[in-house]
Amino acid sequence: MKYDVVVVGAGPAGAIASKYAARAGARTLLIEEHASIGSPTQCTGLISKAALVECEIGEGSFILSKMKGAFVYAPGGEELTVRGKDTKAYVIDRKIFDRALVERSLDQGVDILLKTRFIDMNGGRISVIAEGEQREIHADIIIGADGIQSSVGRAAGIPRCKKFLSGIQFEAPYTAKDPEFVEIFTGNDIAPGFFAWAVPFGGIARIGLARSQDDIPAISYLERLLKHPVVASRYRGSLTEHVIGGIPLGPPVKTTKDNVMLVGDAAGQVKPTSGGGIYIGAVCAKLAGEIAAKASRKEARLGEYEKRWRNSIGRELATGMRIHKSLGKLRDNDLDEFIAYLNQPQIREIITEYGDMDHPSILFQKLINMKDKKRLIKLMGIAFKTLF
Ligand SMILES: Cc1cc2nc3c(=O)[nH]c(=O)nc-3n(C[C@H](O)[C@H](O)[C@H](O)COP(=O)(O)OP(=O)(O)OC[C@H]3O[C@@H](n4cnc5c(N)ncnc54)[C@H](O)[C@@H]3O)c2cc1C
Missing domain, CATH: 3.30.9.10 (D-Amino Acid Oxidase, subunit A, domain 2)
Structure with a gap:
């Protein structure tokens, strides 16, 4: 079997990356180790309205x-x-949601193999276990969308998340x-x-x-x-x-190597303030799929993916990581004080106006611009002082 792009993992990131690779003209294969999509589920299934838009899927029976x-x-x-x-x-049902995303990728002409587990690779030669038998698939570009444990990332020697x-x-x-x-x-x-x-x-x-x-x-x-x-x-x-x-929190320094790119949880593309990965994974998966297709035709280098996804959400992730670290250090009495601070009527108004679960830095930027920021800075520490 020979493909331009092989995507490992049929979660949200893999479904969207494969859709974008096929749409950009690549002969694309999606492989998934489980017998059915979206199962088992390890998710609360809370996603923003913006995430639904980013996943290019309207309101469906998964809501x-x-x-x-x-x-x-x-x-x-x-x-x-x-x-x-x-x-x-x-609040979504991930089984139905993930399947709907994969259906959209198959509509673009993506081939899929279920019960097929990536085990290793050597250049463009991928070894998989399917129905108990080891097989080989050839690919110009490999996208590891295989979640937190990412076998693709390990096989490629890409460092793990922070x-x-x-x-x-x-x-x-x-x-x-x-x-x-x-x-x-x-x-x-x-x-x-x-x-x-x-x-x-x-x-x-x-x-x-x-x-x-x-x-x-x-x-x-x-x-x-x-x-x-x-x-x-x-x-x-x-x-x-x-x-x-x-x-996983905090992407590794590099998410590409040779002919391999990582996306979604495999690349640590998760909001450090909430642990949500569907929205950011979708943003990056589109870039991964499109650039993989171009790279398979030698029209782009994988470094372009690295550059574009970091330009798009790298700053938000870095800010989120610092907020996460600051909040994570608070003792219970500091947390009490922090929540009491947020519970003031004028602050609650700002939260209502600017609170955005996908871009918490917007709200923190507003809070740090307020006159009464001493208390906040005391609680959040030095990381917050240097945040913006
Ligand atoms: C308890 C919990 C609650 C969460 N709640 C939320 C939430 O409310 N909102 C939110 O946005 N995010 C949430 N997340 C995070 C979210 O679940 C992930 O960010 C998201 O699923 C990542 O999508 P993905 O496609 O990158 O990876 P995954 O969804 O993990 O998909 C990876 C796919 O790869 C397959 N795979 C793995 N290894 C191989 C292999 N070797 N060969 C073939 N296939 C393979 C897996 O079977 C899987 O189907 C939560 C996570 C946890 C743990």
């Missing part, structure tokens, strides 16, 4: 509910309400305070270095947390979250789907 805002809980219990004027985000968070989540019956509001819980007892959440839809919620890696089992944190007074009052026992997954 489970629409979100207008968030309740953010400080460790000490203070509740901050962040209210959008209209729908800010969707940091990894550990996530754990399950679904359970839940009586949300408001079904159009996401609930965010902070505190070093339940999610050190990050946060926990309950994302409601149809009488249930995806309840979970991500945290900096440590030796304490994830389940211990989940048990503590379930004892949080707010969660305990809304969680109605029992559980369905249970997932454990990692979140």
Whole structure:
């Protein structure tokens, strides 16, 4: 088998990259190790309206509910309400969503092989295991869209991402305070270095947390979250789907090497402030697919991908990483103070006006421009002072 472009991994990034490669004239193959697309799912499925636009997919049956805002809980219990004027985000079913994205790529003429696992490569020769047998596929350009563990990245010798968070989540019956509001819980007892959440839809919620890696089992944190007074009052026992997954933060210095490019989680293209990777993955996947097609015809170099994706979202990711690091260092009493600061009426107005889940730097830029920024700088530390 010989292709211009082979994309490994049929998640959102792989689906979009393959669509763009085929659209730009490349004979393209998408390979996926699992028997079905979008399964197993390791995601809360909360995406912005902009993400849907970036994925070039209209509202479909994958939308489970629409979100207008968030309740953010400080460790000490203070509740901050962040209210959008209209729908800010969707809760989606990743199985249906990922399949819809792959269908669009197949519509562009992409070939697909399921139950086909990339194992290694040597130049343009890719070794895969399909139906228990080792086979070879030839490709001019290889796109690794194979998620956090990225076998393609390892085989190419591309360094790994800078940091990894550990996530754990399950679904359970839940009586949300408001079904159009996401609930965010902070505190070093339940999610050190990050946060926990309950994302409601149809009488249930995806309840979970991500945290900096440590030796304490994830389940211990989940048990503590379930004892949080707010969660305990809304969680109605029992559980369905249970997932454990990692979140890569901070792209490696290079995401291309020889004839290989990485995209999506494989390249650490994830927002460090929220752990969301679908929006940024889509932005970068379009560039990856288009440039891969050109490179297969010797009309572009892969370095162009590196340059263009970093120009497009590199700054936002770097700013996000600094905000993440600053917030991750806060002790519980600092988090209480930080949330109390955000809970002032004039600050809440700014959050409503400028809060953008895909571009948090816009809001932080507005906050740092305010007269009363001393408290903020004290809390966020030196990283924040030098942020802008
Ligand atoms: C607990 C948790 C909650 C999250 N919540 C959100 C959220 O609410 N919103 C959001 O935007 N993001 C969220 N994310 C992140 C989001 O899930 C990822 O950023 C997104 O799935 C990345 O897409 P991708 O296509 O790069 O990789 P993936 O979706 O991981 O897809 C990679 C694909 O490659 C395949 N693959 C892997 N190795 C091979 C191989 N060797 N051969 C062939 N195929 C292979 C896999 O089977 C998979 O289908 C969450 C992550 C976690 C862990």
